[in-house]
Amino acid sequence: MSNSFHVKLGSKQPPLTFDVIQPAHQADQAFINFCVKLNDFLNVLLPSLSILLPEGKHIHLQGTDEITEHRFIHINYESMVNWHQHTDYLHSNPHFFGSPCFNCIFIRLTENKVILGRLVFCFKCLVGNNTFPLALVHPFDAQFFSVRSFICRALLIADGPSHYFIVDTTDTDMFLCIKMMHL
DSSP, X not given: OOSOSSEEEEEEEEEEEHHHHHHHTTTOGGGXXXXXXXXXXXXXXXXXXXXXXXXXXXXXXXXXXEEEEEEEEEEEEEOTTTOOEEEEXXXXXXXXXXXXXXXXXXXXXXXXXXXXXXXXXXXXXXXXXXXEEEEEEESSSOEEEEGXXXXXXXXXXXXXXXXXXXXXXXXXXXXXXXXXXXX
């Protein structure tokens, strides 16, 4: 697992190149131009976090570069109910006990903006001398996010192929996260 207190990645898989990843997921539109989209994301994310780009140049990952998939995320978060630390265990696993399991999550975009998304592919990516934990997320439009922006698990129930109901009655934190989305 990574050394971040808030988010730790586990269930490490063997490293794969971009040339292997995209064809392996060719049926999933989220993986179209995976490497190009990741380059664009990293070139915006790193400067926004005051992290210098390697050698001062834009990141240009190639098909032969490797990333390491992780299929488990351990998230510590502060409850909005009692301010105590709680933990969620999330999966992004195509074969979790024989069935696909891709959990939904709350993602903090800004201090006052939270969205929902479904995990698609979690991984670590080496850029220069730094490793970044990232995830391809379907926020009901596939995008990349730093896993550090994840708040906690969200419970959504499918209502057809592209519609979901948010279950906000599972606990008070879920209710308050949904309320925060509508500020």
